[in-house]
Each structure stands twice: as C-alpha cells, then as structure tokens.
Amino acid sequence: MLVMPPMQEPTFLVLTALTGEPLHGYGILQQVTALSGGTVVLGAGTLYGALDRLTEQGLIAVEREEAVDGRLRRYYRLTDEGAGRLSVEVERLRRNANAAAAGLRRRATGNVTLPGLA
Amino acid sequence: MLVMPPMQEPTFLVLTALTGEPLHGYGILQQVTALSGGTVVLGAGTLYGALDRLTEQGLIAVEREEAVDGRLRRYYRLTDEGAGRLSVEVERLRRNANAAAAGLRRRATGNVTLPGLA
DNA sequence: CCGCGATATTACGTCAACCGTAACGTAGGA
DNA sequence: TCCTACGTTACGGTTGACGTAATATCGCGG
Numbered sequence: 309m310l311v312m313p314p315m316q317e318p319t320f321l322v323l324t325a326l327t328g329e330p331l332h333g334y335g336i337l338q339q340v341t342a343l344s345g346g347t348v349v350l351g352a353g354t355l356y357g358a359l360d361r362l363t364e365q366g367l368i369a370v371e372r373e374e375a376v377d378g379r380l381r382r383y384y385r386l387t388d389e390g391a392g393r394l395s396v397e398v399e400r401l402r403r404n405a406n407a408a409a410a411g412l413r414r415r416a417t418g419n420v421t422l423p424g425l426a
Numbered sequence: 427m428l429v430m431p432p433m434q435e436p437t438f439l440v441l442t443a444l445t446g447e448p449l450h451g452y453g454i455l456q457q458v459t460a461l462s463g464g465t466v467v468l469g470a471g472t473l474y475g476a477l478d479r480l481t482e483q484g485l486i487a488v489e490r491e492e493a494v495d496g497r498l499r500r501y502y503r504l505t506d507e508g509a510g511r512l513s514v515e516v517e518r519l520r521r522n523a524n525a526a527a528a529g530l531r532r533r534a535t536g537n538v539t540l541p542g543l544a
Numbered sequence: 545c546c547g548c549g550a551t552a553t554t555a556c557g558t559c560a561a562c563c564g565t566a567a568c569g570t571a572g573g574a
Numbered sequence: 575t576c577c578t579a580c581g582t583t584a585c586g587g588t589t590g591a592c593g594t595a596a597t598a599t600c601g602c603g604g
Contacts, residue, residue: 317432327529334581343525354562379581395530398523405519407461408512411445452552472591495599497552
C-alpha cells in the first residue's frame with residue numbers, strides 16, 4: 309500500500325521533463341516531444357490528467373501561476389520525492405532493459421539455457 | 427496503425443522470460459518472478475491475458491501442448507517478430523532511462539539548463 | 545483423513561491510465 | 575477568413591493490469 313512502482317512512459321517523461329526548470333503544461337508537452345525525439349506526443353487529456361495525479365501524489369507541485377494575454381500558465385516543479393521516485397524508476401528500466409538484452413543476446417548466440425538470476 | 431510501441435512492464439517481462447526456451451504459463455510466472463528479483467509477481471489474469479494478446483499479435487506462438495497428470499501445459503515461444511519488438515522496447519527503455527538520469531544528474535549538480543536533446 | 549500448498553488454466557469484474565477530440569479564448573500570419 | 579500556436583478544461587472510450595474465485599490433480603504434514 310505504500311508502494312506503487314510501475315509507471316508508464318507518459319508519466320515518466322513528464323517527471324523527466326521537470327528535472328530541469330519548472331515548466332507549465334504546454335511547455336512540458338514540448339519538452340516531452342523533444343526528449344523523446346518526437347516519438348512521444350502527449351494528448352491534452354494524458355498530460356493534464358498526469359499533472360493532477362502527480363500533484364496529488366506529491367511528486368510534482370505547482371510552483372506559481374502566471375497570466376499571459378489572459379492565458380493562464382501554471383508552472384510545475386519536481387519535488388524531492390518526485391526526483392527520488394524517478395531515480396527508482398530509472399533503475400527499474402535499466403534492470404528490465406538489461407535482462408531482456410541478455411536474453412536476446414543468448415538467443416542470438418544459440419545459447420538456450422537460462423541462468424537463475426543476478 | 428502499424429506502430430504500437432508502448433508496452434507495460436508485465437508484458438515486457440513475459441516476452442523477456444520467453445527469450446530462453448519455450449515455457450508454459452506457470453513457468454513464465456516463475457521466470458518473471460525470478461528475473462525481476464521477486465519484485466514482480468504476476469496474477470493469473472494478467473499473465474493469461476497477456477499471453478492471449480501477444481499470441482494474437484504474433485509476438486509469441488504456441489509451441490506445443492502437453493498433458494501432465496491431467497493438467498494442461500501450453501508452451502509458448504518467442505517469435506522472431508516478438509524478439510524484434512522486444513529489442514525495440516529495450517532501446518526505448520534505455521533511452522528514457524538515460525534521459526531521466528541526465529536530468530537528475532543536472533539537477534543534483536545545480537545545473538538547471540536543459541540541452542535540446544541527443 | 546483432511547486441509548493446504550504447488551501445479552495449471554479459465555473466467556470474471558473492476559480500475560487506473562492513456563488516448564482522442566472538442567470546446568473556449570487570444571493573437572498573428574497566409 | 576481560416577488556420578496555427580498558445581494554454582487549459584472536460585469528456586467519452588479503450589486497454590492492460592489487477593484480484594480473486596472456480597476447477598482439478600497431486601503430495602505432504604498434522
């Protein structure tokens with residue numbers, strides 16, 4: 309109940325986008341597109357849903373609100389807890405990637421036996 | 427419509443478990459538990475749901491069926507397409523992990539500026 | 545001898561997250 | 575004028591994961 313590891317790509321990238329300076333929703337949208345090399349383009353529903361959820365979980369927080377030309381800009385920043393959570397996720401991704409890569413390599417070299425584990 | 431990248435952890439681990447020899451459902455359950463270091467324990471619903479889905483997508487295939495003590499064992503193997511798909515996922519995970527790690531490092535060192543991207 | 549855990553799969557119902565799109569409003573360029 | 579960029583809100587829909595129970599055989603401990 310105190311754990312809740314698995315995080316999907318959009319959520320992960322939102323946190324990643326906020327490791328830099330605080331950004332508002334639209335800025336996050338662009339940042340995510342940029343750091344995914346254009347392969348991930350979040351829809352509005354996904355983005356703002358994630359922001360509400362992450363705020364509620366304390367992984368991000370509202371930094372400030374600005375009004376530009378009557379358009380609202382709500383800036384979010386990554387909390388320390390969010391940064392901690394993100395680094396846990398990074399380890400999980402690396403671990404999974406390595407396990408799969410090892411399996412694929414074994415397969416490619418014809419070695420079929422599976423070792424127990426690390 | 428020809429693309430369908432994002433894959434969640436359970437699905438990813440099922441494919442990873444099958445990079446070795448063909449396994450039946452219950453064997454996959456154990457293998458996933460093992461290679462995740464015990465942190466991921468799939469429920470029956472998740473596992474068999476994933477197997478049906480992946481079979482339908484052609485990423486895995488039924489190798490053979492066996493009956494042991496009246497208990498059915500359906501063995502699955504990873505298809506070439508599944509292996510290809512898995513390696514694509516590996517790259518995606520690594521890319522995301524690296525992007526997040528870079529951001530966290532910058533944050534830790536006080537450097538706040540975000541570079542464009544790789 | 546009875547219950548429990550391991551072995552294996554099927555079959556639910558539920559929920560969280562993602563997806564897509566429309567709506568609302570300003571502003572600037574083709 | 576229409577379309578795009580900006581920026582957020584508000585839906586409805588789909589999917590994958592989750593949890594648990596049903597079914598059935600077997601072996602072990604009490």
